[in-house]
Amino acid sequence: MRSLNKTKSIRSVTIYGVLAFFSVVYLIPLFWMVSTSLKPDSQIMSIPMQWFPRPPQWGNYGKAIESFPFFRYFFNTVFLTVMNVLGNTVTASLVAYSFSKLQWRGRNLLFYITIATMFIPGQVLIIPVYILFTQLGWINTYLPLIVPAFCGGGAFNIFLLRQFFISIPDELMESARIDGASELRIFTRIVLPLSKPALFTVALFTVVFTWNDFFGPLIYLHDPSMWTLAIGLRGFQQQYSTNWNLLMAASTLTALPLIILYFTAQDKMMRGFTLRAGIR
Amino acid sequence: MRRRRSKYFRRKNLAGYLFAAPWLIGLSTFILAPILATLFLSFTSYDMINAPRWIGLTNYEILFTLDPGFWKALGNTFYYMFGSVFLKVFIGLIFALLLSSALKGMRIFRTIYFLPVVLPSIPVMFLWMMMFNPRSGLINQILGFIGIKGPLWLNSPQWSKPALILMSIWGIGGIIVIFLAGLQDVPEYLYEAAELDGANRLQMFWRITVPMIMPVIFFNVVTGLIAASQVFAESYIMTAGGPLESTTFVNLKIYLLAFKDVRMGYASAMSWVMFMILVPMTILLFRISRRWMDY
Numbered sequence: 410m411r412s413l414n415k416t417k418s419i420r421s422v423t424i425y426g427v428l429a430f431f432s433v434v435y436l437i438p439l440f441w442m443v444s445t446s447l448k449p450d451s452q453i454m455s456i457p458m459q460w461f462p463r464p465p466q467w468g469n470y471g472k473a474i475e476s477f478p479f480f481r482y483f484f485n486t487v488f489l490t491v492m493n494v495l496g497n498t499v500t501a502s503l504v505a506y507s508f509s510k511l512q513w514r515g516r517n518l519l520f521y522i523t524i525a526t527m528f529i530p531g532q533v534l535i536i537p538v539y540i541l542f543t544q545l546g547w548i549n550t551y552l553p554l555i556v557p558a559f560c561g562g563g564a565f566n567i568f569l570l571r572q573f574f575i576s577i578p579d580e581l582m583e584s585a586r587i588d589g590a591s592e593l594r595i596f597t598r599i600v601l602p603l604s605k606p607a608l609f610t611v612a613l614f615t616v617v618f619t620w621n622d623f624f625g626p627l628i629y630l631h632d633p634s635m636w637t638l639a640i641g642l643r644g645f646q647q648q649y650s651t652n653w654n655l656l657m658a659a660s661t662l663t664a665l666p667l668i669i670l671y672f673t674a675q676d677k678m679m680r681g682f683t684l685r686a687g688i689r
Numbered sequence: 690m691r692r693r694r695s696k697y698f699r700r701k702n703l704a705g706y707l708f709a710a711p712w713l714i715g716l717s718t719f720i721l722a723p724i725l726a727t728l729f730l731s732f733t734s735y736d737m738i739n740a741p742r743w744i745g746l747t748n749y750e751i752l753f754t755l756d757p758g759f760w761k762a763l764g765n766t767f768y769y770m771f772g773s774v775f776l777k778v779f780i781g782l783i784f785a786l787l788l789s790s791a792l793k794g795m796r797i798f799r800t801i802y803f804l805p806v807v808l809p810s811i812p813v814m815f816l817w818m819m820m821f822n823p824r825s826g827l828i829n830q831i832l833g834f835i836g837i838k839g840p841l842w843l844n845s846p847q848w849s850k851p852a853l854i855l856m857s858i859w860g861i862g863g864i865i866v867i868f869l870a871g872l873q874d875v876p877e878y879l880y881e882a883a884e885l886d887g888a889n890r891l892q893m894f895w896r897i898t899v900p901m902i903m904p905v906i907f908f909n910v911v912t913g914l915i916a917a918s919q920v921f922a923e924s925y926i927m928t929a930g931g932p933l934e935s936t937t938f939v940n941l942k943i944y945l946l947a948f949k950d951v952r953m954g955y956a957s958a959m960s961w962v963m964f965m966i967l968v969p970m971t972i973l974l975f976r977i978s979r980r981w982m983d984y
Binding site (some may be wrong): 421424425427428429431432435436437438439441442445454455456457458500503504506507508511512513514516519522523526528529530531532533534535536537538539540541543557559560561562563567592596617620621623624628638639642643646653656657659660661663664667668670671675678679682683 | 701716830
């Protein structure tokens with residue numbers, strides 16, 4: 410019995426050791442980003458490397474913000490994020506309700522097609538969509554980056570919400586139907602209030618995706634005053650390619666909202682990832 | 690009675706279509722029609738000024754016979770796809786197994802491993818560009834401490850793709866979380882029964898864990914491969930496709946053709962070839978995974 414305990418404790422010490430070691434490895438890049446952002450110019454590329462900035466140059470953050478229209482890009486990104494969250498949560502939940510609680514001809518076929526679209530590589534779609542937006546005169550506007558979100562919110566969000574709606578008992582809706590409530594009323598008064606966690610997960614994913622999107626803004630936004638943080642950072646880097654400390658300060662500021670969001674809602678974020686795997 | 694019933698069903702149908710309407714529009718406008726439009730454009734020459742001109746299979750002829758750059762890009766893309774996905778799935782599974790042990794504090798580790806997933810990709814790429822610097826970069830300086838002379842990473846045609854794969858492993862958290870959920874679904878009694886029969890840990894892993902989570906492994910492989918086939922910003926931002934075109938991926942080529950040279954027809958042909966490779970590959974992988982599940 411004692412030897413069994415011993416092997417058990419050796420085992421847990423090994424697991425802790427391995428996990429702790431790689432945690433440090435995983436955190437080093439992030440640490441390096443913040444550390445570099447606070448370094449004076451002379452310490453950025455120093456050999457041997459300087460782990461901690463001496464002394465920390467808090468002014469780097471002010472300089473970085475002044476070197477490019479940070480706040481403009483920040484608010485552009487926030488605007489796009491809010492619109493996408495709105496579009497995805499509203500329309501994906503409508504569609505998911507239809508797929509889970511309403512009976513109509515062609516529903517199952519359409520749902521299978523929807524699932525299949527999740528496995529379509531995006532490069533086959535982008536050229537005609539770009540041509541369409543060009544012909545509509547939408548290039549250099551935010552419309553190409555907003556309107557698609559209002560068209561069903563994408564297969565993944567629909568799938569995620571549908572899985573959640575299925576778990577809501579039909580009896581709740583039937584009794585409301587007998588009382589003469591319209592589907593829209595049932596949807597807004599019964600289904601949506603019960604689905605806050607799932608809607609929140611969709612919103613979280615949308616925030617992370619929109620905040621990080623590079624390709625969309627790259628091809629649709631040419632006017633620098635309309636850029637998002639991702640594109641703006643690219644412009645910043647081309648202009649100040651040697652000022653790694655300022656670039657890292659700007660990068661840290663770009664990442665900060667998402668890091669804060671992560672630490673307030675990490676369980677929901679991870680659950681979203683897990684639900685996604687339910688597709689298989 | 691019958692009339693009333695059909696009216697009821699018609700109303701029900703109508704409500705269903707109305708609620709699904711946003712997606713009926715989105716699905717057809719942004720997914721189904723574009724797939725067909727890309728196919729059509731691939732048989733044309735189109736510069737977005739003049740109307741598309743039908744040129745038959747010319748784009749494909751050029752692609753397959755006269756454009757060695759495409760084959761190079763295709764090779765690079767598959768190198769990156771399989772390299773990053775198999776490493777991520779393999780390492781992700783190991784981490785998930787360690788994290789699923791019922792020890793205290795696993796939550797903290799999970800939080801740390803997942804964190805890079807939510808970080809914005811462009812800042813992350815700048816960060817790694819700095820760390821990959823052959824002389825002053827953090828990675829080669831640390832390797833230097835333990836007496837290894839690090840490679841030139843992004844400046845070397847041999848090491849540029851491994852460098853990008855290494856960077857992608859930093860974002861392994863999503864795969865770990867999916868594996869963790871899969872491992873939780875394996876019923877405990879299977880292990881208890883095996884333990885009574887005197888099976889050791891390794892046997893239990895191969896005979897119980899692996900077959901039970903095979904669908905999750907396949908899911909991670911399939912979605913991972915499709916996502917990795919989209920690799921673009923990494924080469925656009927970090928390497929400009931170089932050195933010696935070693936990180937010129939198909940999507941970078943499509944981007945340059947479509948949005949810099951405005952050769953929409955040729956870019957469409959390239960997209961369609963990629964589509965015709967990836968879709969059968971996905972279907973094949975799903976078929977294989979079905980067979981596994983039957984077993």
